[in-house]
Amino acid sequence: MNEKEERLSSLQNQVDDASRQQQQQQQGDDVEDGTLHQRLLGPSIQKSGQDGVDQVAVGEIIFKASEGSRYFDHQKRKEIELTKKIDVMIWQAHSVSRQDIDAAEIRASAVLAQLETTRDLTQSIVHVDCDAFYASVEELDHPELKSKPFAVGKGVLCTCNYEARKFGIRSAMAEFVAKKICPELIIYPLNFDKYIAKANQVRNILKDYDEKFCATTLDEAYLNITKYATRVSQDREQVVNEMRTRVKNETGLTISAGIGPNSRIAKIASNINKPNGQFNVSNDRESVLDFMSSLAVRKLTGVGYVLERQLNALGIVNCEHIYLKRALISELFTDSTSNFLFDCYLGLGSTVVRPIEEFERKSIGSETTFRASSDPVMLRHKLRHACDELEKDCRRLNMAGRKIGLKIKRETFEMITRSRPVGKPVCKSADFYKLAVGMLEKELPISARLIGVRVTDLVDLSHEGPMKSFLRGQSRMRLGSGKPTILDMQQDIEAENEEAVEMDMIMTGSQPDVTDLAEIERDEKIEETVEINTQGEEKEKEKDENNKNNNGNNGNDDDNDCLEKIACPVCGNLVTVRNDALNAHIDWCLSRGAIKEAVRSTFR
DNA sequence: GCGGATCAC
């Protein structure tokens, strides 16, 4: 390229940059005038108690309070991206040929017909939802709060009472924003022990109506009351009314309920007459279709801000539009999304309610937000803390995992996730840290405001205990050598004991599985830090060191809290098993979203 | 299989 061409090219680039900047500026102005307000309003504008609120005025206050912050800039960037994506989608919608639309319509109608065959109208499913749960529990202890705007949370509001909602206060709203909208707002910190105790009171009542009810979160549950209603020869609406009255009388809390032929309908219905009300959708096809048709798509569990924007852009606002635009949906969305929407239009959903304990956990994580920093020492320290917390949770749940994930939120609110497999299951903070810090180093330099660590590919150590390994040994042996002999049995029991010892070591951390970690360390040449006291030492030495640390530390004391000895039904030996089902259960209850998703996927 | 994005609460 000669000099002249270079100059021209450079000039052209400048022009491009300028026009790009101008375009971006224009797009920024567009979203600020339009949908950015809506985005900033957050997820719960359509929640109950917001009816008389001037959302435009509230939106303006939120906008002004947020403007100029990193959070605002990030939301604005995302809004611009979404708007572009939707523009593309609209263009695609216009460019679908007539033939393609016709074909898609036939396809979609076939899918709908097929889905229709799965309809089950024989069950009475109920979804119950405690009204403003955390706030209501606090009000029981502090009745004077009932007449005042009041919220529970820390930094961000978890929930607020109906007095606060009259001002436009909502859950997930930043505290300082809420204070701008309503300066007299009273905010209490979270008191989980109290909420758990109250939730258990409610659940004790629920189990009388369905002993296999599913408590998805602290304040929500599904029940199948088909059998109960038959047994007491009562109308299902009467049953639910009585149940709600009992909860009110015995716990002081009001709950709302939805009744329908499946869990999807029940869930949506429980929001209709909130607070302290119930709504029934009869078990006939007409009633179901009628109920769904006028429903805004945003009310569907699984349709959030983004999908709502996309659907609205295609003219799909209510569920009946899903049918009218079925061809377009089938053309523009994945099968997964279109089938989900078709299910919703038809009002289909799960008719099975299973206890939450039956769901398998898939990951455990811990993360913390802090004032943004780019100091590597600081970031490593935060990572170490997250790893410590994660170890605690792993101990409570008695689980280890084969894959470690690192999560970083930049100062700009952009998210980064990295993950890598581990050879053998790990559950100790030091092991998490060794792996995660290597991933962190690769991202440096970076200015972050959040660091988290997550473990997946989980192994349940209590199920993977000695008994199971014994049985596995049995089958392995039989396959190999036909009939087991006494000698085989003896060998097997010995092998089992070895495995038990190994498992015990994983559980107590008395000897972390250093082999694979050492390999990984060599791979990554992880920088040594004072936070890892064993790193860089010889393997044997490291083992000793770990043993010493654990003996000298509180490790044993801790273990006594959650370990108990049980006799192996086969060999009679006492084996150590961590068996804290209660803690596990409580943790499940606390792990809000997880369960919901699990329910959603399993129920369909 | 990984990383980003979305969603729920």
Added chain:
DNA sequence: TATGGTGATCCGC
């Protein structure tokens, strides 16, 4: 001054 934590799923590469 300033916007959370936990967990699941889906999608594109």
